[in-house]
Amino acid sequence: MLVCIAALVLGQKMNTLTPKEVRDGWQLLFDGKTTKGWHNFKKEGVGPGWQVKDGVLTSVDPATAGDIVTDEKFDWFEIDLDFNLTKGGNSGVMIHCADTEGAQMWYSGPEIQIYDDHGEPGAQKTGFLYELYDSKVDSTNPPGQWNHFHIVIAPRKCETYVNGVKYYEWQPGSKDFWEREAKSKFAEMPMFGKLQKGTIGIQGDHGTVSFKNIKIRPLKFKIQ
Numbered sequence: 001m002l003v004c005i006a007a008l009v010l011g012q013k014m015n016t017l018t019p020k021e022v023r024d025g026w027q028l029l030f031d032g033k034t035t036k037g038w039h040n041f042k043k044e045g046v047g048p049g050w051q052v053k054d055g056v057l058t059s060v061d062p063a064t065a066g067d068i069v070t071d072e073k074f075d076w077f078e079i080d081l082d083f084n085l086t087k088g089g090n091s092g093v094m095i096h097c098a099d100t101e102g103a104q105m106w107y108s109g110p111e112i113q114i115y116d117d118h119g120e121p122g123a124q125k126t127g128f129l130y131e132l133y134d135s136k137v138d139s140t141n142p143p144g145q146w147n148h149f150h151i152v153i154a155p156r157k158c159e160t161y162v163n164g165v166k167y168y169e170w171q172p173g174s175k176d177f178w179e180r181e182a183k184s185k186f187a188e189m190p191m192f193g194k195l196q197k198g199t200i201g202i203q204g205d206h207g208t209v210s211f212k213n214i215k216i217r218p219l220k221f222k223i224q
Helices: 002-011 019-023 175-182
Strands: 038-040 050-053 056-059 068-070 077-085 090-097 111-115 147-153 158-162 165-170 199-202 209-218
Touching: 077 090, 077 111, 090 147
Parallel strands: none
Antiparallel strands: 038 068, 050 056, 056 209, 068 199, 077 147, 077 209, 090 111, 090 199, 147 158, 158 165
């Protein structure tokens, strides 16, 4: 049975949804062919530094790529994506970004870090919620190999998994969250972490990084 399941997963084409994923409410955020559904932060269209080739979205020229965000806004969701860094690469996935305010996405949107820290002491490693939550484990593959994020954003518990390993959990707007925020650089950002609905962002201005199989499943909750 396990062999059969593995064969099915390996046999799935990139940037597609299985019939079960469709039934479960998953949606593709990247069609494998274009940058449709994305735009540069506070701009129209996507910079030429982002290119799509062989089903992979890559920031090939950080100077002309810039940060991109989804056209659509999301509140609660789970998102899956695969990413591949070059040596020394740096990027991140941000949630609940205010696409109309602030000089940068991270002024409002908490960031799940993507970074080849190459042993740098005190580095914000891949999978960390930047300057807020970290992990005692490191399940990342080295630069040049694909890694997988599974991120759950829900009102009472958010979770981050790297290559199937859970890193941490946190609650938006909780006392613990704001205590950590107060000790970070984000304390100076009035919009940081305040939104319960916003765009999803990907950093493209820090180095070469590639993405594929970006998919999202909106979650519904009744907030008391």
